[in-house]
Structure formats: C-alpha cells, structure tokens
Amino acid sequence: MEQNAWLTEAVAKVSAEPKTIVRLFASAGRHCADPVAARTRLLLALPADVLPHWIDDLYRHGDNSEKLAVLSALPELPLGDEAVPLLHDAVRANDTRLLAAALGPYARHLDQHAWRHAVLKCVFLAVPLENVADLDERADRELTAMVAALRAEREAAGRRLPPDALRLLDSVP
Template identity: 35%
Template sequence: MAQTAVRRQLLQMRRVQSDEARGQPHDENHERFVHLRQCREIGLALQGLPWHELGMLLDCLYLGAFRVTQAADLLRNLVLAQAGDEADWIRQSLANIALATQERDLYIFMGLAPRHLGKADLAPSAKDLAAADAACPGWSPEGWSIDGAARILALLAAPRNRAFAERFKDLRRTADVAELIALYRGLPLYPEPDSLHFEVGEGLRSNIKAVFESIAHRNPFPRDHFDDHRWNHMILKALFVESRLTPILGLEARANPELARILVDYAEERIAAGRPVPQDLWIPLKPFRDDRAVAAILPREEAVQ
C-alpha cells in the first residue's frame, strides 16, 4: 500500500522536469508548495518502513520516472525531426493540449495527426535505438508510425486533471484500429502503469491480431507488469491466434512452471493431431528441460543444448 502511494507521488514530482518539454507553463511558487505537500504525503505513506528499504525504493522509483521522461523526450525529438514543415503544428498542438481545460484539443489532434503527418514509419538511428533501450529497457520506437508516435505524445501532454487510466479508457472506447495500436504501443511510457491493467486486458481480448500484438510484441510492459496468470494467458492466446512468440520480450525470463504445464499440453495435442508445433514454443520450456513431461516432447536437438 505504501509503495503504491509513494510511486504515485514520485511520478507526480517528476512532472516539473517534463513540463517544459511538453509545453506546459510553470508557476515556481506553486511548484514549491506542491513539492512540499507531496514530500509530506510521501513521508506519511512511508512510516514504518526500514531505512534501507526506504532508500532502495526511492532510488528505484526516481530512476524509473526519470527514464520514462527520457524516453518521451526521445520520441518527441524523433517525431519533430521527421515532421518537416509540420513540426510547428505539432509543437503548437501539444502546447494547446497541455493548457486545455477540456479534452477537445486532444481528440482533434488524434484525428488530424495522419492528415498532417502521414503514416510513414519513424526512422530512428542506431544511436536512437540504443538511447531508447537505455531510457526504458526493451523499448524501441522502431516500426512505429509517425502519426501513432505523435498520438502518444499528445496523450502524454494532456494535463493531469484526471486519472490517466480514465482518459486512456475514453480514448480506447472511441479509437479506430490504428489509434488502438498506437495507444497500446505507448504503454511503457505512461504514468501510473499499475492503473492500466483493466485497459490492457481489453486489448489482449481483442479479436484484431494487430491490436493484440501491439501489447504482446516488442513491448516491455507485459514483461515488467503482468503477473504470471496474465502472462500465461497472453502466451497461450498468441499460440491460438498464430502470433509468433519470439518478439515477446521476456519470453524465457518469465517462464514459470504453470506455463510449462500449459505448453506441454498444447504441444501434445498438436503432436497427436499430426500438426506442427511452433518452434518458438520451446523457448519458455527450456528452463524446465529437466522436467519429465517437458523432456518427453522437447526435440532432441533442443534437449541436448
């Protein structure tokens, strides 16, 4: 309970450092007041924690929030660099969204982004990709469309006058497929990630393969935030919709005994029916190769490695 409260407060405290990049104005006296009030709230939330645990927790949360801010700044720079003559439109639109008291500007931007920017993929350099991974381990903007990336920037620019998960839910409900893909690809960059589990579940249940893969593929959010039950469900659905497992980050690291049992049953059914077993299914089974049931179905070349 205390850790959740602290995480929420520290993420809010990072707002001061990211506001300038998002076009949101400052009030220095107000910021000092908010900072002091948040420090008091953090102190109350942390009462009773040992000092060594307190230090480790604060270091972890501070660094995590800072890295997310770095990732968002990198994404903004990529979009602006590729936007050409539309860069000023993006800057002005993000500033308007940050200052707006209602969400009309946010929804208008979501709809207009493809018209102004097109739908070409971003073109990050090797240096950009390395910086992305350093800022948010496992995150990569490679393969993202410029309009989708701009939509994520707009959502990040929106004022924090309501819960992020509520705003995300409203956008999801009215989004077309391209917007849904963009929204879910942005998961690693959003504040309050623990509040988004219901919305992520809605995406995993989607009948649209591309929407499912925007969460499952090349996205560190499942690796970092799913419990074993949801993780296992995602892996099993990927198999049923014939989505590759290899692009799932953490596929071997998040292997667990229950998943191994599920995959053994799945493989046995495929083998009995004379159907091929996807080769990447063996990746999350490797840590359990000494298990009798797993060893019985692993290909011989896999079992001896």
C-alpha cells in the same frame, strides 16, 4: 501544414486544453508519417491527473490503430497499473497487433495468470514471442505445461507449434 509543425501545435493544444486530444489523436494518422509516435507525444502532453481518464477514453472509443497507439505508449506514460484493463481487452481481441502491443513492457502489471494466458494466445495465433517483454524472466513451469498441452493438441491434428514456442518449451526447466 508540415507534419512537424502540426504535431508541435497539437502537443501545445493538448497541454493547454486536454479535451482537444480527442480530435487531435484521431487526426494524427492523417497528419503524421508515424502516427503511433505522434499519438504517444500527444499522450505525454496530457497532465498526469487526467491521463488515466483520457487513455481509457481514447482506447475504448478508438479504432484499432488508435488502440495500438495507446497500448504502445503505455510504457512511456507516468502510470501505475491503471491501464491494466486495456491490456485485458487487447488480449481478448483477435487483432494480433493489439495482442503484441499488450505484451510489451507495460505487461509487467499483469498478474502471472493473465500473463500466461496472453502468452498462450500469442502461441495460438503465431504472434512472435520476441514481442513478449520479460518472457525469459516470467516464463514458468505452468506456462510451459500450457504450451506443451497446446503442442500435443496441435500434433494430434497434424499441425505444429511455431519454432519460438518450441524454444520456449526448451528454455524452462
């Protein structure tokens, strides 16, 4: 079956019977050239009243590619802050793709303390800060103090911070 036809049929199935998303979400990687976009379409097909349950279930039981798809879709879904626990989980993981996705536009729901620590982890793991949504607006003195302390630690060990982290230090007065 052609991937567009597969996806169209899968979206219709999820709209009619939400529990089918479990099987279809997992198999999107085999049927679609862009599984993240396909999985986003499947999530968008879910009725709003069951959406929080299914995104949590799909994330918690999914492999890292499925988790990435859930995190990437969050900004497009009709949600409030229900999925913030998923961001916390992604930040604790050591998969840099999940960390970067967790700091996309939906990260506006993270409190400032958690957001700062997630950004610091990006610096520590050399995740490009261009992946951090609203960095210029949310960066504050406390974040720069944390990054400066990491820089001092790295320099004492003969290592350097990534260039975008150095720019971050220069951007906050």
